[in-house]
Amino acid sequence: MYHPYFRGKQFELITIRENAKLLKSAGFTPIIEPVQESLSGLKRTLDAVDAVSGNAVLIVNPFYGNHSDGSKEIEDLFQNELKQREGIAVGILLKESIDVTTAMRLFTSHKGRRICFVHAGFTAGRELANQLQQFGETAQHVFVAEHCGKLYRRHFAGAHRVLLDDGFHKRINREHPDLEGFSDLHVTFREEGMDGFGDFLVVGDDFADSGGPAYAVAIHLTFIDPDKDDQMFIRHFKSDRIDTPTDPAGKFAEALTKLVAEINRPGSHVQRTAAVIEFLDLHERRHFPGLGYVKKLSMSHHIETLATYLKDR
Amino acid sequence: MGIHALPRVFAGDIAIGRTGEIVDAGSFDRGRTNVRNPCVGTAAQGAIEEESSSRNENGGAKLQFEATTCHAMIPAIINALGEPQIAAVARFFSSCVVREMARFGESPLFGRLLRDSTLPHYLSATQPIRNVFDFGLKLLGRGERRHEYVYKAAIARRILMGRHTLRTAVMLPEFRVGNCKADIVILNGTSAVYEIKSERDTLDRLQNQLAAYQSVFAQVNVIAGWKHIDEVAAIADEDVGLLTLSKHACISVLRRPRENVSRIVPSMVFQSLPLCESVRILRKLEFDVPDVPNTEIHREVSRLFAALDPFQLHPAMVQVLKATRNLAPLENFFENLPASLHAAVLSADLRQADKSRLVSAIDTPIADAMSWA
Numbered sequence: 001m002y003h004p005y006f007r008g009k010q011f012e013l014i015t016i017r018e019n020a021k022l023l024k025s026a027g028f029t030p031i032i033e034p035v036q037e038s039l040s041g042l043k044r045t046l047d048a049v050d051a052v053s054g055n056a057v058l059i060v061n062p063f064y065g066n067h068s069d070g071s072k073e074i075e076d077l078f079q080n081e082l083k084q085r086e087g088i089a090v091g092i093l094l095k096e097s098i099d100v101t102t103a104m105r106l107f108t109s110h111k112g113r114r115i116c117f118v119h120a121g122f123t124a125g126r127e128l129a130n131q132l133q134q135f136g137e138t139a140q141h142v143f144v145a146e147h148c149g150k151l152y153r154r155h156f157a158g159a160h161r162v163l164l165d166d167g168f169h170k171r172i173n174r175e176h177p178d179l180e181g182f183s184d185l186h187v188t189f190r191e192e193g194m195d196g197f198g199d200f201l202v203v204g205d206d207f208a209d210s211g212g213p214a215y216a217v218a219i220h221l222t223f224i225d226p227d228k229d230d231q232m233f234i235r236h237f238k239s240d241r242i243d244t245p246t247d248p249a250g251k252f253a254e255a256l257t258k259l260v261a262e263i264n265r266p267g268s269h270v271q272r273t274a275a276v277i278e279f280l281d282l283h284e285r286r287h288f289p290g291l292g293y294v295k296k297l298s299m300s301h302h303i304e305t306l307a308t309y310l311k312d313r
Numbered sequence: 314m315g316i317h318a319l320p321r322v323f324a325g326d327i328a329i330g331r332t333g334e335i336v337d338a339g340s341f342d343r344g345r346t347n348v349r350n351p352c353v354g355t356a357a358q359g360a361i362e363e364e365s366s367s368r369n370e371n372g373g374a375k376l377q378f379e380a381t382t383c384h385a386m387i388p389a390i391i392n393a394l395g396e397p398q399i400a401a402v403a404r405f406f407s408s409c410v411v412r413e414m415a416r417f418g419e420s421p422l423f424g425r426l427l428r429d430s431t432l433p434h435y436l437s438a439t440q441p442i443r444n445v446f447d448f449g450l451k452l453l454g455r456g457e458r459r460h461e462y463v464y465k466a467a468i469a470r471r472i473l474m475g476r477h478t479l480r481t482a483v484m485l486p487e488f489r490v491g492n493c494k495a496d497i498v499i500l501n502g503t504s505a506v507y508e509i510k511s512e513r514d515t516l517d518r519l520q521n522q523l524a525a526y527q528s529v530f531a532q533v534n535v536i537a538g539w540k541h542i543d544e545v546a547a548i549a550d551e552d553v554g555l556l557t558l559s560k561h562a563c564i565s566v567l568r569r570p571r572e573n574v575s576r577i578v579p580s581m582v583f584q585s586l587p588l589c590e591s592v593r594i595l596r597k598l599e600f601d602v603p604d605v606p607n608t609e610i611h612r613e614v615s616r617l618f619a620a621l622d623p624f625q626l627h628p629a630m631v632q633v634l635k636a637t638r639n640l641a642p643l644e645n646f647f648e649n650l651p652a653s654l655h656a657a658v659l660s661a662d663l664r665q666a667d668k669s670r671l672v673s674a675i676d677t678p679i680a681d682a683m684s685w686a
Contacts, residue, residue, distance in 0.1 A: 245489075246584060246611070253608035286606035 001027050002186070002306050003057075003142060003162050003198030004299075007064060008034040011292040012203070013041045015299045016056070017048040024054035026307035031091060031118065031142065031198070033059040039073055043081065050085050057116045057142075058082070059091035060106060061098075078110065089114035089140070094122030104131055107139070118164075119152070120144040129155035142198065153193070163189055164198035167232065174216035176236035182222050184231045186306060202234065202298045216242035217251035219259050219279075219294060222302045223270040224309050232305075235262060235270070249288035256283050271308060275301035390435055391456055401429035402449045403460040408661040411654070414674040415667035424686030427679070438680035443651040445679060450653035454562040457512060461496070462656065463562055464509040464536055468497050469656035471564045477501050479640040479647065486660040490525045490585045493518070498530065500631050500638075503572060505532035507556075510545065512538035519548050528581040531627055532570040542567065577623035582630060583615055590637055591618060597629045651675065 006012040016023070016030050023030060030049075034042050042058075049056045060074050082088050090110040094103060094117055103122075107115055117139055119125070125148075132139060141156045145165040153161060167183035169176075182199075189197035202220040217239040224232050237258040239251035260283045262268050263276060270276065275297040282289060394402075404410070404426050413420035423442070427433060432445060454463045465486075473484045482501040487494050497507040506526045510516060519535070526533045527550075534554035537545050542557055546568075549555070554570030583591050591614050595602050598621070603613050618626075640659075647655055649672045663671065 244584070247588075249608045250611045286608045288608045 001196045001310060003029050003031055003164060003196055004303060005031045005164060005198055005200050006033070007203070008032045008036060008042055008045075010036070010041060011296045012299070013045040015296045015303075017045045018296075019300055019303050020048040020052050020054055022304065022307055023049075024052045026303075026310065028303070028307070029055045029057060029089075029196075031057040031059065031116070033062045033064065033091075033093065034074060035062060035064050039077065043077070046082065046085070046088055050087060053087060055087045055089070057089045057091040057118075057140075059093050059118065060110070061093050063093055063095050063120075078113070086114065089116045091116045091118055093118045094120060094128075096121040096123070098122060100124050100127050100131065103128060107132070107137075108135075111137075114140070116140040116142060118142045118144070119148050121147045125152045125155045157193075160195050161193070162196035162198055163192055163194045164200075166200045167234070168200060168202050168220075172216070173214060173218040173236075174238060174242040176218055176220075176238060178238075179233060179235050182232040182234040184229075186224075186232060186309060187230050201302050203295065214248060214251075214291070215245055217248055217255050217291070219252075219255045220298045221259065221262075221270055221276070222305055223268075224305060225269050227269075230309070233269075235259075237262070248291065252288045252291075252294065253283075253286060259283075271301075271305050273301045273304040273308075275304065386435075387451060387455060391452060394431065394452070398430050398432075399453070399456075399460075401426045402432065402452055403462060405430075405446060405449050406462045406466075406654070406657040408657060411657050411661040411671065412663070415661070415663050415671040418670045418674050419677070419682075419685045420674070421685050424682055424684065427683055428686060433679055433683060436679060438683075439678050441676045442679055442682045443654075443675040445682075446651045446653045446675070454558075455560070459512050459538065459558070461509050461511045461513070464511055464558060465497060465656040465660075466653060467558055467562050467564055468499075468507050468509075468536065469659060470652060472507075473499055474647075474655070479644045483635045483638045483640055484659055485634070485638060486656075488585065490529050491581065493522045493525045495522075495526055495530075500635050502631070503532060504530040504627070504631055504634075505534060505554075505570065506530045507534045507536055510535060510537035510541050512540060514541075516541060516544055516548065519545065523549055523553060525581075527573065527576045528578040529585050531572045531574050531577070534570050536564070574623050574627045577627055579618045579621040579623065579626050580615070582626060583618040586630075586634075588614065590633055593633045593637070594626070594629045597633055598625060646672070 006016060013032075016032070022028075032042070032045070036042070046056065046058070058074065058078075060078065061071050062074070078088075078090060090106075090113050092103060092106045092115065103117070115137075117128075119141060121144075122128070138159060140160045140162070141153075142162040142164055143153050145163055148163075153163075163185060165183055165185050167181075169180070185192075185197035185199070189195075202222060219237045220234055221237070222232055222234045224230050237255040239254040241247070241251055241254065256279065259279055263270055263272070263280065278297055391399075405423065407422075410420050410423045410426070413422055427442075427445065430449070432449065436445065436448070450463065450466055453460045469484065473479070473482055477499070482499055485495075485498040485500070487496065488498045488506075489495075495506045496509040499505050499507070506529075508519070508522055508526065510519065523533055523535070532554065533549075533552070534556055535545050535549060536556040536558065539557055542555065546555060552571035552573050553568075554566070555568040557565050557567060559565055586594075588611060592602055592610070595614065595617055600617055602610075602617070605613055643658075646668050647658075650658060654675070658671075
């Protein structure tokens with residue numbers, strides 16, 4: 001149902017690993033685009049997914065990062081370690097630069113496995129749909145909303161379809177508003193004719209391998225507002241100091257103080273997830289665990305929030 | 314003149330400058346530059362003792378001939394190269410090229426730049442690219458509009474490794490002070506910053522830069538192209554050292570810097586250093602750094618720094634930075650690199666495992682390096 005899209009950096013992989021059980025019990029399927037040279041973190045994550053008989057999609061032709069120019073290592077992974085693991089589907093990323101022949105070659109070379117096309121800029125949708133039909137094979141289709149209109153999605157009617165919308169607006173940290181809309185797809189995906197939905201969590205779709213020094217520290221927390229038809233919103237808690245590249249730990253404490261005030265505000269809709277409880281503990285101990293760890297907590301909170309919301313629906 | 318009209322020369326035949334050579338202003342050929350220089354009077358007394366050119370050559374430079382015929386080729390090649398080709402040569406020395414070669418043993422960027430530079434037309438395809446780097450730096454050092462890297466390389470070579478050694482001195486490339494980035498900082502017994510104003514730079518930010526550097530380092534120098542020297546002298550305080558580069562990329566000291574520790578502002582030093590180095594400085598000065606949660610260390614250390622005396626702080630800062638940024642492990646590595654690449658490598662911050670890969674990469678023949686692209 002929910003398909004969070006992860007660029008497989010260190011803390012994204014850890015997030016999946018630590019939430020493997022929750023992802024499985026909620027029926028969520030993480031999509032992983034590997035971007036790091038070393039595959040050991042990725043393998044451990046896939047082990048964790050497998051250990052709970054969970055599902056995941058692993059992109060075999062990643063666009064960003066170290067595997068983008070040829071994904072021999074990922075191919076090998078599917079031929080060897082992942083051979084028996086049916087929970088891990090083959091993801092084929094369809095960007096502008098790929099053609100139908102290449103897409104179909106990737107598709108046929110993984111015949112017999114679950115295949116998931118991720119449509120993200122590809123334009124020959126009709127041609128691909130026709131060729132797939134001739135094969136009589138079924139595949140799952142994930143559409144990145146920014147690139148795929150209703151007409152495009154229509155070519156794949158009848159298949160299992162997922163709509164992925166990037167609710168996170170990437171900006172310099174200090175330019176984030178305190179509060180803004182995130183997404184309503186978790187409520188409306190069926191009205192869109194879809195079988196599932198997804199997002200790029202609280203990281204966003206654009207990829208940066210490394211950032212410069214952060215002038216402002218921001219913590220992002222999503223919540224669902226029952227007073228606004230269950231739409232999802234996101235709060236950005238920013239540090240007070242935003243004009244020097246120094247003291248990330250002290251700035252984190254400033255942002256965290258604002259987060260804690262929101263959690264303790266009567267009427268706050270932010271759910272007390274395991275991640276939020278950890279934020280409260282960090283505040284208590286006045287401890288900064290590092291920016292990667294903070295991102296992990298934000299992502300875990302987002303997943304748990306959606307899991308709780310969708311449990312009874 | 315068409316580029317193909319020039320005969321091919323072997324880059325190794327182009328003489329590599331004498332290392333360790335620092336030329337005083339008196340030996341600079343002022344007659345030809347037509348620049349009236351107000352600083353020359355003081356320069357004569359301030360000139361650093363000229364080191365003998367009989368000094369041993371650095372082991373990295375393997376081919377050293379005084380091949381005057383090939384020297385004579387350089388102006389002709391420069392004339393044949395346009396601005397885009399020269400720009401490509403300048404980018405040979407970008408940290409991106411160094412990192413790619415060190416990481417992957419080859420650099421697609423270098424392959425492209427090599428092609429764009431048109432230098433392979435003049436060089437035999439079998440020689441290693443280490444010669445291309447040395448040759449490229451020689452080209453960049455000529456002409457009216459020299460690149461910043463020529464200055465950086467000259468400081469690394471003539472001061473860091475000429476006047477000092479990698480065992481006794483430390484170089485910090487691109488050290489951030491406030492909103493400014495100091496081009497080169499060298500620490501030996503004291504701290505000295507070198508701001509580069511090449512023929513391609515403007516002096517717009519110089520005044521702010523100098524004020525920022527004076528609040529952190531004891532000695533401040535500007536090394537500038539001739540055309541800037543009068544203006545730099547007008548902008549800079551009297552204790553700022555003035556240097557220039559001769560036509561042969563030797564450093565001429567026009568005015569020695571005067572050490573001024575009293576201007577150092579401890580809170581500026583604190584803001585310019587990573588927290589862990591500030592903590593080490595405090596420990597060296599036998600302060601008790603309080604054991605507080607990590608979100609509060611910055612505030613505590615900042616408070617302690619604000620109360621320091623510059624004369625107490627400065628020697629401790631030099632000692633700590635020399636220990637944390639020690640360059641002695643680079644010594645053997647540098648012997649296997651072309652001298653022209655030393656400054657680029659100092660800026661690249663390589664991992665141990667990458668170093669041997671870089672050394673083998675620079676022995677790649679030109680023809681093979683072309684195919685990296």
